[in-house]
Amino acid sequence: MNQAGGDTHNYNVNNVIVSEATDLLKAPLKTPRLVARDQLIRLRRQFARPRGINAAYDVLEAEHTVFLTGEPGSGRSSAAKVLLCELPHEKGIYHELTPETGAEDTSLPPDLIGEEDRILLDLSAADAKAWSTALHDLSAFRHELLRKRAFLAVVPPRQFENGLPSEFILRTIHRPDAREVLARHLRSHQLDDAVWQPLPQQLLEHLDAHPPMRELARLVQRIVAARGAVHGRGAFAEWCETALTAQKDRTREVAELLPRLRKGRQRALLLATAMLHGARVEAVHHATPLLLKEVDSTDNALPPLERKGLLERLDTIEAEMAPGAVVCFKQPDFDEAARRYLWANLPDVRAPLGTWLGKILQLRELNDPDRESVVKRYTDLCLSSGTTDPLFALVENWTRDNAPRTTEVRAAAHILQRGVEEEQFGGDFRRRIYDWSISRPTGNLREVLVEVCEKAMSVHHPEPALVRLHHLARNEPRPGVARDALRRYVRQDTRLQRRLLARLATSQNSRYHRADADLFLDLSAFPDDFLLRASTRQWLIDCWRMVFDLVAPHRWAPGARNWLVAADAVDNVPVTNAALDILVDAAAARYPVLSRVYADARRAVSSGLSARLLETINKAQSSHLAQRSPKLEVSPT
Template identity: 30%
Template sequence: MSDSLRTDIGQSGPTHTGPGTQNVFYGARSTTWDPRPLATDHLERLAERFVEPAAYREALKVFRERGTVLLRGNAGSGRTATARMLLHDNRRLFTTLREVLPETEDGKPGLGSYMLGEREGLLLDLSELGPTLWESVEKDLPAFHQSVRERRSRLVVVLPSSEGQRTADPFLEEHAVDLLRAEPLDVLNRSLGLVDDPSLPLDPPPEEILGFLKGVERLNDVAYLSVLISQYRDRDPANAAVEWCRSAVKVLTQPPRVPSKMEFATARQKALLLSTAVLDAARPKSVHIVCEKLLDKTSHQEISVPLLDRTDLSTQLDEIGAVHDADGRVRFKEPDFAQAVRNHFWDYTPWLRNELKDWITESVAEPVLDAQERSALVASMAEELARSQEPHTTLWQFSLQLAESSLPEARQAAVEAMGWGLAHPSWARGFSRHLYDYAKTASLSEPLRGVLIEACLGPLAERFPDQALVRLHHLARRLDSAGAATQALRSLTAGNPRLCGFALERLARGMKRNQAERDTQLLMELSTPGDLLSPPGNAQPLLLSRVVRQCLSRCWRVLLTCRPPADWTPALRDWFTTIHQSPTGHAPLFLDLLMAACHGHPDAYGLLYRAARHHPIRPLLRTRLNDARALSF
């Protein structure tokens, strides 16, 4: 008896398995997440499609007058999109827009002002927080709001899904606005109006559209419907617009099935079917190689057939319902069919799951695959692990397995897998915590260490740069023989005064504690004249930032009062040389912060003077020291 290859995926679009809210953001694949929710291009694209909910103007008023607004509503009501648009519509008030994670500096649930800068537009998305974590974060919100106001910033908070549930603190309730979702038909028509076709949107819409919208629960499903209509229009522009709409609704209400004709498929056909599904738009040769790997992994032995008698790959693909697109890549003819195939094998052949994991792990390192194909494999695995009992844990373990490989392709795939978890609405905090715990581990293999550094500097820094800095700092403290973590820290803080100040503040604290020696070395490496006076591109020199000078002055106060001169004299003399060579430039600002560092510590003045005894800067330094001493009395 052969296995049946017939399966359905859900009843209305994406499969929702497991408890909690389902978040689906549609992109190239049907379940991908936005890693840069406040990037300018993403916000502009959202603005083109955004339909204001009824309470948008009320939320805008609270945001502008009180500085913090809490958006409350049911899942699918558009809270997150509304939060982003509030920031986008007020972007001229801010120096930057960014997202903050509900996490303290030591990786625990909560909020801390350590991450705040001046005049920032901040998004705090708590939509996926459970009751216990919400209680912890809710206690910190009043103080966090005050810190935001003191820095002339503003904050939008997306509260966990609720039906009119009030906050425990009456003060917070004054900042809350209840959102009701916009009309789904308005949302659909707004999106379709951007399609370059005069026949869209249809007025009146067909009954199939109205029936679907009547039962839709989440605006994400409406967004996906518009994507499908546009795809059908691109595929068959000669067809009537009403047929595009009907076909799109059919995909969402009658999801594709692995065809019954495959019920008696051969092992090779099954392997080719799954290989095409996990690669999802790959070159034929890549599909063939991955298919052969799966046959080997499952110990399949085929009857030997002379080479010229074998069925060509094009015919084999046609037999499973796949075609070549205009770019020469292999796709299934039916929309969403690839996901149906992946779900079928994961759900109905559980005895193959370990082999499938190993197969994908080995396939991502295949040199013939290009970056797009390798990313598709990682995404396919991540999507299936998302449907497991402990999704973020199993995805993390998959990432670690890839990270320990000796092959650079596998390690790059590990970074992508970690990025997948960090971009996921429900898993970002858990993945951030995993990175934190591993960054503090002394016994890391070099391959894993390199992957962690890349994940911090890449996907984590794109969304949560403060958390990335903390983890890179821990990695730089521990066995950074090649200097990769230190260089990553330098890259992250270059041209960013807020992050540079944050790094210096951490170093100042560390030099007083059990990391004194290594943090002193890091300070010397990260605060050279080149770092602070020669920014990348057109950025302003970091030394011109008041925040950076204040934090660097605190660092030098610790050096001058707690560390032996041998630790810091060579670096200080480098600065003396830079100041002497360009006395009218920005470098003399360094003398100002040194004088501030010495204030209240008379012995520190003498240490500075002794460091300059044989340097041409001695006359200038003596004058500054005398002036500073006079002011201190």
């Protein structure tokens, strides 16, 4: 209980110090909700209204639910987000739901809906099972949606749109005008119209080819990056030329280069350079023979003094040493094309490349950004071929019990972070993290999972992140990083506190009851309005009852005492009375519990609250006496 306003609340954690967040991933400067809000603000600034969006808005406003369809690349998900944020609202918040198969959070619980919420349900990548489950739950979910005057925008999988029940209305979002999209993106980067109007002919030709919306956004980023190199009249045309050159698909150039590189060490240098693009030249030099060894090449190396110099060998693969002694290809984006071409055309190199990755992470010549980049590149290569198992295997290998806390543990966190943020395969990663969280992960893996849930998954999938953090905290051998992270996480948002309280109170698995009871004692101070809602009051009663049943008095007594101290400090009679009723109702007229609670209260709270507590206890016991045999009341002395 507290008197703080907003979504952030102080917590009474029974004098347990919450440890600082670990540093496997960069700690966000803002809470996940604020990060998501800033992303929405940026999206609205860059969004060009497509044909059909006004009709979709009318359906959403009138029916509180709309399904959006459109061609791939038309920006359906972005349109859904903007529609929801354009709705007038006073109380509710915007949030995204993530129904998943193979986990306990597969359905759409109606209690996720708050008053006047605006909710996105993106099922564009859902398989048949996930789609069927969502459809089954949507009727009950929509009933609660209407009751709470909330709104829902759904992006269905295109292959199942024809099977949509008649009660739901489908609206088509067409591709927005590419010129308007470009203009909005340029303005969002503080480029005035006078700088880029009229658009150069080469840029107009590119727009007429109907590139996907994501490619347009990336093109603007390249234009903005190029503006620092050229200034003056006509500079924008040169920025565009540089950006369009970088945007060019260089696969053919790689395909033409590869046959000229007949020796294994040449191809190893090409792949190592592509993977470590932008790293120091010494790192590429040491990484190349490691890769050659992993692929078991039979090339006979010449004595060192008879070999070509590194710069000469780099020139052979169209690369060079750039300022700062870093290795780069001569053509922009050649590194990405080389990685993808070699991955696709040399499949026998894929497994050795994963082993090589673990070894080069130990190179002293690599700094942390270099390591993060090469892990991201390898992750993207695996995902480009629809392969996640090698990534999961690396995570498990790098976080095994006998592995020290090294760069490999941090690299495992980066793999999972990249995975959960990836639109197409994010569900696969969330399911695997769920499976790990309900087992007994190693200490290193637990720390990685905690970091990924708290700092990455939480931004767009807050409820799934909560579920996994809860399981990790339940399964810790002793309170540690998972419990600390769970406390930090729910502290940010009353909605998450409510979800966790419901999970603690309604768990059907007796295996977790003792752990949940102990966990509740570290989270037993909630916002005041929780005490005045019927559902949350009952959950609090159930949790305290579980505590009194399963936890030793020396453990629960400080929590009960702190609960009463907080109630004594609240200048709100209904809240104070509710706090007393919850605690007494949970004790269920058990004399030893009530006696200990009252004895501690006399030493910790005001005489007025002690008297009110005694009165509440006596009323409860009198009610109990009317139903069962008489028992002694708690004596005021």
